[in-house]
Amino acid sequence: MKTGMLALALGLLMLRWLPALPPGGALLAMLVLALMLLPFRSYPLAFFLVGLSWACFSAQRALDDRLQPALDGQTRWVEGRVVGLPQQTVTGVRFELADGRLRKGRLPKRIRVSWHGGPVVNSGERWRLALTLKRPAGLLNFHGVDHEAWLLAQRIGATATVKDGERLAPARNAWRAAVRQRVMAVDAQGREAGLAALVLGDGSGLAPEDWQVLQDTGTVHLLVISGQHIGLLAGLIYGFVAVLARYGCWPQTWPWLPWACGLAFGAALGYGLLAGFGVPVQRACMMVGLVLLWRLRFRHLGLWWPLLLALNGVLVLEPLASLQVGFWLSFAAVAVLLLAFGGRLGPWSVWQAWTRPQWLIAIGLFPVLLVLGLPISLSAPVANLFAVPWISLVVLPLALLGTALLWVPLAGEAVLWLAGGALDGLFKGLALLAGQLPAWVPPEVPLAYWLVSLMGAVVLLLPKGVPFRVLGWPMLLMAVFPPRQWVPHGQVDVVQLDVGQGQALILRTRHHTLLYDAGPRSGPVDLGARVVLPSLKKLGVGQLDMMLLSHADADHAGGAAAVARGLPVKRVVGGETEGLPAFLATQPCTSGERWEWDGVSFELWQWAGGLEGNPRSCVLHVQANGERLLLTGDIDRAAEQAFLASPLAVPTDWLQAPHHGSRSSSSWPFVQRLAPTSVLISRGRSNTFGHPHPQVLERYQALGSRVYDSAEQGAVRLRLGAFVPATVARSERRFWREPLP
Template sequence: MFALALGLLALRFLPALPSIGWLIAMPVVALMLLPFRTYPLAFFLLGLSWACFSAQSALNDRLKPALDGQTRWVEGRVTGLPQRTGDGVRFELTDSRSRKTHLPERIRVFWRGGPEVRSGERWRLAIALKRPFGLLNFHGFDQEAWLLAQRIGATGSVKDGERLAPARNAWRDSVRQRLMAVDARGREAGVAALVLGDGSGLAAEDWQVLQDTGTVHLLVISGQHIGLLAGLVYGLVAGLARYGCWPRAWPWLPWACGLAFAAALAYGLLAGFGVPVQRACVMVGLVLLWRLRFRHLGIWWPLLLALNGVLMLEPLASLQPGFWLSFAAVAVLGLAFGGRLGPWRLWQAWTRPQWMIAIGLFPVLLVLGLPISLSAPLANLVAVPWISLVVLPLALLGTVLLPLPFVGEGLLWLAGGALDGLFIGLAWLAGLVPAWVPTEVAPVYWCISLLGAVLLLLPKGVPFRLLGWPMLLLAVFPPRTLVPHGQVEVVQLDVGQGQALILRTRHHTLLYDAGPRSGAFDLGARVVLPSLRKLGVGTLDMMLLSHADADHAGGAVAIANGMPITRVVGGETERLPTVLGTQPCVSGEQWRWDGVSFELWQWADAVAGNPKSCVLLVQANGERLLLTGDIDRAAEQALLSTPLAVPTDWLQAPHHGSRSSSSWAFLQRLTPKSVLISRGRGNAFGHPHQQVLERYRALGSRVYDSAEQGAVRLRLGAFAPPVVARSQRRFWRERLP
């Protein structure tokens, strides 16, 4: 079973899937090995071959490259729970069909300003189709892996549509609509999240509070909820039998186990049967089976069986962070509670699991690149029993009794009030101790911290157990590799149709542009700020906003709210938010940081907009980088008469490679060896223009395009090739062009 698990898990780390020949050969070889009793190798190959076969089928179901960017009329059925956002609705289609075109089984779409969409309805939609793709930054969220794990073969935006058939068998959506219509003291979305596992209605502020306090697992369906409900049902039957209220003709133990497992399955189906629910249902079933047959299974056998069961059902589950956190949490508790001599006191059984979970999950959160809540042990001491014993029973009972006038509504009103009180306390705690985003940690330090966490989870009396603390703290305060004097580390982040570059010298950090913002979707908060923290930046010495367009300065306010900034400089101070206190860009201003020189320039005749972009020239050990914002041909012509118009090693393509920029005269004078282009894949502006790319190729310039290669990291002054995010091969990512 352990070998089977290793084979299934190996899929997560494959750079490429084996060919069809190997997919056929592996199970054949495994079956041939079985008569020779080489069971570990045979089951490893069986697990790996099944996982690879399942992953290959998901990759084959992706949208064909020829259809990428095309708009097609698609018929399909809405599945899952549609998510209403501020400016539209997001949902998934299954059984998708289009005339004379084969489409993926599942398509995830967004309809800006769209009407009410219900699960189970059948629609005919005009969709601008796209292959599964996402932003890719160093240590950032991998959207492509998530889409593949959900088996979503295409995404798209809806242009128009008509409803063909009403909803059928959409009981989950009906329950959600009923819950959202009930007065729950303003916490209807939280109650729906507890009952249905649907957190789409929670506000961004609520998610931030849950993340800062490490209580996200309480507002989405987790194994704790499944086990609690099964235990309540089992205890109810056992109590009735104890006091003679259970029919004597029905053996109480089989009925208690059967009803408890049925309740766990029913709650799991209500919650969508995600990975934590699958794992919990398998483990609850094994515990009930042990209780029925009076066999001691321990903790590790049910956990291993649950792991294999989940991965056999869906091998791609290992691509999701929640899979690792779910099983790691149970393993930590198993390690913490196993091998103890004597029982713990009540207060110890209440407090110690929270601290052990915090210690045990620290290396897991670290390697997954997720924020770490420092207040989680304290928050969960109160939140876990409050949710488990007060809010959840009220919410489930109120949902079941909704058909009874006033009874269900009253219980849900109480559940909402209890949940609101908890959120008030969590928000106060989150304001005191926000989540911590750790810096990058070298693999060797992470391995040491993992060993330290395991040592600390062992029982008292184990030799050298206390050495786990310095080993664990090595990942908290890792030895930092400083940028050499006279060099600057440059990171062009992948922020879609926008721009953001981080420049770090030995002791200073500059941010050139802050990423885009569109409505509530702020990449300054989602990408730029976490990337700064991952690099260990605590304070920005300067934030330079080339101009005030939303794709360059949209994320500035979020960054200013999340990090101290010594100075803000902008090309269009009059159009930038006053809260930033922006200083104007002054042509000719120069300064030196740690042996690296910086110089600003702005076209004096520019009135507003792109031509008024603030240009930055950076020189380190004779290697040059020119950041141009969105200047156009006229501004380029003016720049040619300045000292900045010299041969350049690195050029940030003006205006994302637009045809209105990158004039031939400008490029001939600068003759850039390499060009950085920051833009969104399949953007509506056609950036970069084909003529501009041909000019770069004519000069022999190497182009690094964020839409094709993700984030780019280079060391200016070292004259070394850069590192691109997509150079780390994974089977679910498209190969570099």
């Protein structure tokens, strides 16, 4: 049976790596084959086929529920019900709309809605909204979170922004929203949002600074409800009943063991429902239920059987869970603890049982975090030593007790005030630790080095008596010091990042790095911090020799401050110095300035007649082994006309389309003179500016230029000086990604 369950898990997990889903006929054939194998007792293969076919069928249903292409970009009146917990943001509110109805056409079951400057929206309300609908999409870079996969895993079939709306009916049965409202209304010493995250699993109210502290110290799991919280509550209830029975305080007519198991599982399930029943909570409830069931029947359960059953249970209920980062971290953490605690000849002391799990989890999750592309907290073992017991034994019991007593005048408020103070003290301690040792973003690691590091982590988790266990350390550290991917002399590695309606390009020679524009920033959303800085670190960039900001517009220079705070920058040059942070010490762009790095020549140009804004963009010309790249910022037709009089106006291999392909740029004389072989366009999908303009695309197509559009192809990477085609992020096929146009 265990072999069959393992095969079922492998079949369900295989979905994560499929480039495309098999057609319906193939799925039916797999099911028929699985049934035919059962009489021959070929259980592993039969279970594998059942798991794979079920996962593919479920994924296909989610894909079929996406917004119809004909409705993409259209504004329609939609009636629907608000589900989940709406998230109040600095600029408005985000929520999910279910059961949306149109007069004509079909809508997905769930739509993720953003309402900038909108009113307070409560769970359970019915609204009539004028929505600008979009198919699920997200930024796609070579390193980073795949937002499109996340949306599919949440079964969100469309995103939308609100133009107008009216409330049709008040909330009904929105008990989670009512609890959150009560918790957020109390005085918890400024930590109301943290308590809401701990009690309800709703972290939307936490400030970005708090999330950064949690990430730097590896304690995010403490404020996002996980199996630890569920297991702790179940254990407390079970232990309470056991103690009462031991000292004769439990009614003798009630058998204590069934009651202890039933009440413990009921508490775990109730807390899970309060928290929204996410993947970690599902896994924890299943494992708690299995342990209690076997305990009730006085059977030895073993270590790995509950984890395997919980894994299959979660994936059978939601096969798309394997697309979520939290799924892998949750099960990997439990597997690390089982491997570490299993096979021990003697018990650990209290000190060992407290300290060792933190270090073992840090070692075991290191290769997992690497392959998922997540930051690695160097202070996590130390931070969790005091944070885990503080949350588990002080903050969480007080938060749950205070929430339960909210309907008792003054009692609940007083308890939550104490819980908030305890949580605030923890955050202050974690902030001090994070300031000294922030999270580390490791560079890209080759597959072979990662596999050796994974084996090293497994070896280190084995008991001490295992021979040559010490060799696990150099194996593990191979991923910390991977070989650097050197750019050949005379060539440039160029990456146009996908930053939506903005621009950021990384240019690396053998020993130098230049960043041309730093991505956009709009309110609290800073893509310099979210995309540009992590991408630089993933490429192994330790410092920038130059950050060149074409001009001061927020879509080009908005992320500059975040980049400068995260990496040393030797020199900052800008087409405009006004409007940029003073601490950047920006030097003005000097037309005609030339320099050479590692056999590659660079030259700047700026229109002397440009007074401000787009016409003042600083243009960068790069030449490597005779192959040319021209980065133009947002210059307009007038600046283009002036550029044609410069010695740089020669046929170009790679051209960054001026102003994202705007109609006000890419004039025919400019395009005809440069005659680019390939054109780079950086813009947001379905942007309100209409970039790129159809007439501009026609001009480039008339010359036979190949267009690389970040909105359709994601990030673009090319090797200037090698005369080879570029690679795009969307070329890596995954079933949830729309194929390249």
